[in-house]
Amino acid sequence: MSVSSPSEPESSPCSVLGPRGADAEPAEEKICAVCGDRATGYHFHVMTCEGCKGFFRRSINKGVQFTCPFSQSCPITKAKRRQCQACRLQKCLDVGMRKDMIMSEEALRRRRALRRQRRLALAAPGPGGLSAEQQELIALLIAAHQQTFDSSFSQFTDYRPAVRLYIPSLQSPPEPGGGTAAWPERLDEDVLPDVFSMLPHFADLSTFMIQQVINFAKEIPAFRSLPIDDQISLLKGATLEICQIQFNTVFNAETNAWECGQHCYTIQDGALAGFQQIYLEPLLKFHISLKKLGLHEAEYVLLQAMLLFSPDHASITQHDSIDQFQEKVALTLKSYIDHQHPMPEGRFLYAKLLLLLTELQTLKVENTRQILHIQDLSSMTPLLSEIIS
Structure with missing residues (x-):
């Protein structure tokens, strides 16, 4: 039930990402102090590229004495760094690269062997059936979720009041925390103004949840x-x-209501925001089905990460790295389910989750279609317009 309104703050995924997102893409590219190529980090005490790092290590380890055929002042650039090894080595020393920081071949072999052992140890299953790497991933995602998701909705303070102007075709609404909401027979044209009575409030709720994601x-x-x-x-x-996965964590399957702190929402409220039964009925069914699986917090956050790291989204450039991370998350989820849900509870649980994720994709398409039907795209705020575009 995600909608927006013209009063939503002027923001978009690009602007909301802020400085944390900028950390991944530095404004100024790091430059090799020796040749001016793109640097990959500090090597032997100096910011250099991989090429100059390798050249310096080989030159010192082999103890080769280079001789400059010219005037010992050859320019060292990315294009010319191979023309004079003597001047290149001297430039390495001049900018501060240190010989004493170079490891011997034997020391390098020992370090590589230790790294291999550590990788094997991380991948080995622990007492709970999860590797150390998988446990670290779950801990990271749970921490991210707890730091950003306000389960009590105590921070949801900037909103317009919920106005429940119930239309005649609806039965009396339940009290907060009450029974199942009734379904409208149809949403006739003459009652459309009342149908949209909850729209402003849901606009604010959607903004709040999107920013948390x-x-x-x-x-x-x-x-x-x-x-x-x-x-x-x-x-x-x-x-x-x-947003729907997070919303499920506050869903009460006994009352079919979303209990968000002092706020309580039903499917009927969704109808009063303008959503149609073709979307609301499957949405309720989805939340009932997901809640009945009795997922742990770890499984909820792994589901969120699986959805986020989807390499199939449009305009992706780092397809392989995103695909690899999603695969790591999926394998962790499967391992967690296998070892934390005993039979018969855990039977086919992973398969059921994958089916529900497929249903969620269908709901997303219908949700987007109805959002655009409720409100003209031009009247939406930048955040929701960019999310659904």
Whole structure:
């Protein structure tokens, strides 16, 4: 039930990302102090490129004495750095590269062996059936979720009051926390003004939840390391779906209501915001089905990460790295389910989740269609317009 209104703050995924997103794409590119090529970090005490790092290590380890055939003042640039090894080595020393920081071949072999052992240890299943790497991933995602999702909705303070002008074709609404909402027979043209009575409030609720999803994504290092354009593409592709996963955590399957702190919402409220039964009925069914699975917090956050890191979204450039991270999340979710949900509870649980994610994609399409039907795109705020575009 995500909608927006003209009063939403002027913001977009690009502007909301802010300085945290900018960390992944420095404004000034790091330059090699030796040749001016793109640097990859500090090597032997100096910011250099991979080429000059390797050249310096080989030259010192081999103990080769280079001789300049010219005047010992050859220009060292990216294009000319191979023309004079003597001047290149001297430039390395002049900018401060240190011989004493170079490891011997034997020391390098030992370090590589230790790294391999550490990778194997991280990948090995622990007592709970999860590897150390998988446990670290779950801990990271749970921390990101807890830091950014206000489950009590105590921070949801900037909103217009909910106005429930119930139309004659609806039965009396339940009290907050009450029973199942009744369905409208139809939404006739003559009652449309009342139908939209909840729209402003849901606009504010949607803005609040979308901003939380953006903050959740920014807490994940793998997300921050992506180019800004890829970050925006992932958010545009997954934010509405992630909102529903988060919304399910406050869904009460006994009352069929979303209990958001002092606020309580039913499907009937969605109808009063202008949404149609063709969307609301499957939406309620989805939340009932997902809630009945009895997911743990770890499974909720892994689902959110799976949705966020989808390599199939439009305009993605880092397809392989996004695909690899999503695969890591999916395998972690499968391992967690296998070891944390005993039979018969855990039977086919992973498969059921994948089916529900497919249903969620269908709901997202219908949600977007109805949002555009409720409100002309030109009247929406930049944030929602960019999310659903």
